[in-house]
Amino acid sequence: MHARIIRRAIRSAALAAAVTGTLTWAPSATAQSTEPTPSSSQAPENSAPEAGSIAITKKDPAGDLLAGAEFLLLDAAGQEAGRGRTDAQGELTFPDLAPGVYRLTETTSGSPAHDVIADQDVIVAPGGTARLTITDPFKAAQLVLKTADDKTGKLLPGSTVNVGSGDTTLLTLTAGPKGTTSGELPISSRTGHFWVQQIKAPSGYDLYKPKKTFTAAPGAPITVTVTNTKTATNPQPDPSDKPTSTPSTPEDKPNEEPTGGVNPAPANSSTPQPGSSNVTTPASEDDTPPTAPAPKGSLASTGADAAPWIIGGAGLLVTGGIATVIASRRRRSAAASPTDADATS
Numbered sequence: 001m002h003a004r005i006i007r008r009a010i011r012s013a014a015l016a017a018a019v020t021g022t023l024t025w026a027p028s029a030t031a032q033s034t035e036p037t038p039s040s041s042q043a044p045e046n047s048a049p050e051a052g053s054i055a056i057t058k059k060d061p062a063g064d065l066l067a068g069a070e071f072l073l074l075d076a077a078g079q080e081a082g083r084g085r086t087d088a089q090g091e092l093t094f095p096d097l098a099p100g101v102y103r104l105t106e107t108t109s110g111s112p113a114h115d116v117i118a119d120q121d122v123i124v125a126p127g128g129t130a131r132l133t134i135t136d137p138f139k140a141a142q143l144v145l146k147t148a149d150d151k152t153g154k155l156l157p158g159s160t161v162n163v164g165s166g167d168t169t170l171l172t173l174t175a176g177p178k179g180t181t182s183g184e185l186p187i188s189s190r191t192g193h194f195w196v197q198q199i200k201a202p203s204g205y206d207l208y209k210p211k212k213t214f215t216a217a218p219g220a221p222i223t224v225t226v227t228n229t230k231t232a233t234n235p236q237p238d239p240s241d242k243p244t245s246t247p248s249t250p251e252d253k254p255n256e257e258p259t260g261g262v263n264p265a266p267a268n269s270s271t272p273q274p275g276s277s278n279v280t281t282p283a284s285e286d287d288t289p290p291t292a293p294a295p296k297g298s299l300a301s302t303g304a305d306a307a308p309w310i311i312g313g314a315g316l317l318v319t320g321g322i323a324t325v326i327a328s329r330r331r332r333s334a335a336a337s338p339t340d341a342d343a344t345s
Helices: 002-030 304-344
Strands: 052-059 070-074 080-085 091-097 100-108 120-124 129-135 141-149 160-165 168-174 180-185 192-200 212-216 221-228
Touching: 052 100, 052 120, 080 091, 120 129, 141 160, 141 168, 141 192, 168 180, 192 221, 212 221
Parallel strands: 052 129, 141 221
Antiparallel strands: 052 091, 070 080, 070 100, 100 120, 141 180, 160 168, 160 192, 192 212
16 A cells, blocks of 8 residues: 555656646747758858850951941840940940840841841850851842843833853843833842843844843842844745746747748839739839838847847848839839830831
C-alpha cells in the first residue's frame, strides 16, 4: 500500500513539472519574429545580368558609307527599345540592352539612290555587342520601253524585247496595245550599262536585229525607243511562171512574090493594052512614076530576111519607070502622025 502511494506522488510531481515548463516557454515563443531566419547554408540572391548592345555600320554595294539611314529597334514583346540614325561614318549604336532577341527595322535609307533592307532579328548576349554591317541595295531604274514606226513615229503594239547587261538577260518585255511597256531594271552600280534587243517585231514590220545600248542610274526613270521598218509589199516573181509566145495569125505573114519576077502594071497605068482603041492623053515627062504597092503583112524587120523585099521593091520601081517612059513615047508618035499626013496632001 505504501508503495502505491509513493508511485502516485511521483506521477503527480512529473505532471505538474510538465505543465509549468510549457507555460514558461510559451511567451518567449510568441515574441519571436514571424520572418524565416536565413540559413547559414543558403546562397545569396543572383545579381541582374549584364547589359549588351548593337553596333551598325551602313554601306552600299560599291562600299561607300551611308549616312542618314534610320533604324527602329523592337524587343521580343514588340515594344520600342531604341531608334536612331547613322552618322557621317555610317555608324549607329544601341547601348544598354537587356540580353534577348530584338527586331531591327530600317525605316529609310537616307539616299534617293538606295533601297532599304528587309527586317531582321538580332540576338544580344549578356555583356556582348552584336556588330552588324548592313548593305543597302541600289534602287531599280524605272524603264519605259516604246516601239515606233521609223518613218511616222507611230507607236506599234506587239513588240517583244530582251533587256540585259553583259551576257545576262534581266528583263523580257512586250509592248501593249498602246505600243509601250515598263519594268523595274535592277542596278548594281551608280551608273549601269545595258542593252535591249528585239526578239519579235510588230505585225507587218521587219525585225530590228541590232542590240541598242543605253545607260541608267539607280532610282531614275529611263525611256528607250526601238524603231521598226515596214515590211515591203511588192510581190516577188514566181519562178514557176514562164512567158508564153503569142501565135501569129495568117495575116501576119507576108504575101508571096508573084511569079514572073515583075508585078503587072497598076490598074490606073496609062500603058495601052493590046486590042484597045482608046487613046489616052499623053503625059509629060515630068510625071512622077507610080509607086509600087507595098507588100501586105507584118512590119518589116531589120534582119537579113528583109533583103529580098527591099530588092523586089527596087525592081518594081525601075520596071514601072521604064514602062512609063515607053508609053509616053508611043503617045507622042501617035499624036504626030496625022499632022504629017495633012502636010503631004
